Amino acid sequence: MKLLILGRSYPEVETGMVGIFEYEQAQAVSNLSENKISILYSFCDNRSIFRLRRINSILKNDSSIVTYGKYFPIGGVPNRIFDKIKSKLSVNILRKAIIKLGKPDVIHIHFPIITLTEEIWEYLVSLGSKIVITEHYSRVQNKELTVQQIELLRKIAKRADKFLCVNEFLPKSIEELTGVQRDFIIVPNVVAPIFSREKETKNDVYRFISIGRLVKDKKFDLVIEAFVKKFKDVTNVELIIVGGGEEYTNLKKQIVSLNMEHKIRLTGFLKREETAQILASSNSYVTASSFETFGVPLVEAMSCGKPVISADTSPLKQYISEERGFLFKVDNLESLASAMEKMYEQRFINKSYEIAEFAKMNFSERAIAEKLFSIYSSCINKEVNKE
Structure with a gap:
């Protein structure tokens, strides 16, 4: 052919x-x-x-x-x-x-x-x-x-x-x-093979990760607000945001104004291999994006065995059951913060294999x-x- x-x-x-x-x-x-x-x-x-x-x-x-x-x-x-x-x-x-x-x-x-x-x-x-x-x-x-x-x-x-x-x-x-x-x-x-549960590594802290272009529609500022609301005073919890874009400076200022540089980190744009590596060492994936046609980072996270949090308007919402993560009300700070807190409490430690296998079967x-x-x-x- x-x-x-x-x-x-x-x-x-x-x-x-x-x-x-x-x-x-x-x-x-x-x-x-x-x-x-x-x-x-x-x-x-x-x-x-x-x-x-x-x-x-x-x-x-x-x-x-x-x-x-x-x-x-x-x-x-x-x-x-x-x-x-x-x-x-x-x-x-x-x-x-x-x-x-x-x-x-x-x-x-x-x-x-x-x-x-x-x-x-x-x-x-x-x-x-x-x-x-x-x-x-x-x-x-x-x-x-x-x-x-x-x-x-x-x-x-x-x-x-x-x-x-x-x-x-x-x-x-x-x-x-x-x-x-x-x-x-x-x-x-x-989903490329580099995003795999086999590459999973352990981390001393509980790590939320969010990945994407740093533009307003992706609502990274909302993720930061939700994280601070629930984890400002909780030790051994961090948020990593991977990506580059026009909102980088604004997000950096937001983090500094909240005195959260020690718990929230912007990596800037990373190569695919670097993204896969940092995703493998994370515990869960979160996105607050209000609009997507797909949402590749979310399924990359699932392929690594990570539970996910996404808005209830996501085109991938049919793939997100309570065994694989949580949906929150789009653009709703309280709903997102509660989902992140629930994710931290439940951990999904024993669900990694099932999540990765589900992603493998579909993506x-x-x-x-x-x-x-x-x-x-x-x-x-x-x-x-x-x-």
Whole structure:
């Protein structure tokens, strides 16, 4: 099987790890060794120069994945000019990629509103390959698209052979935006193998950990408030916040103003391996984010056997039972503080194995890769049966 995957970018620390969800799925499928799959991962990263300070093409061969893409920051220019440049660059990249791979049997497109334009979409359709879409985008879930983007999404929803979403909320938003009723398949994001209970380490203090981009919507300030409310005078309890972003300075000031530097630590942005290591030495994971399309750090924590706390609006709430953690009322300080106190008291010491096994069954490389391979195969087999 020849598979062409379109993502937003190639995940590197220097570029903010954009593209990590797409690329890790590609790796998961590649690692499904009993299936012979040739994978070409392609991207055209056109973020603003303020976010992406790089102009170059890349060609990489990581085991069984060939990556071919381009960094060309033009974000912020007028839409008509942006689409024209992006279309020309992307189609050129794809043509070269297909020369290397040959015509793909399946094209899997992630974040279609970001990775596609009308011209790119029409080019891909013209290839006659089966097309699988995965929607992750928060702007789609919030229905914050332009008229032009809605029209593109409508065309995609009508034509795609399979349409996947990372949560149960996205299909409803897509139907409401486009007026297209079709079947959707829920396929979660994958958890990388480095997030594993096998790497668990002991720590002398009880450690809450929270991970993510430091932006207002993630509500790290609320996590800090809740922690201080219940644990200010409790010894051997700490809060670690992993991530970088625009709210770093404000959160630092908040911690200092509360005289909690000895109990609350901001690590800044960490590499994946470093995040996995600090997560392995933590006791429980907490997020106060008021909006997510998925919430990868939460399932990474579960994969490490950690119980979790999340808002009751989380798209992952169906996975959070009392055996695996607690839900709290979104944006409610008292509810979050009580959940953290309850977590500290119960500890979940004997639940680590069950939590990790549950995550493995639902989010591991193998679990997701098998779902994806089944979807790809069904597309191809359907065509064969027609013939």
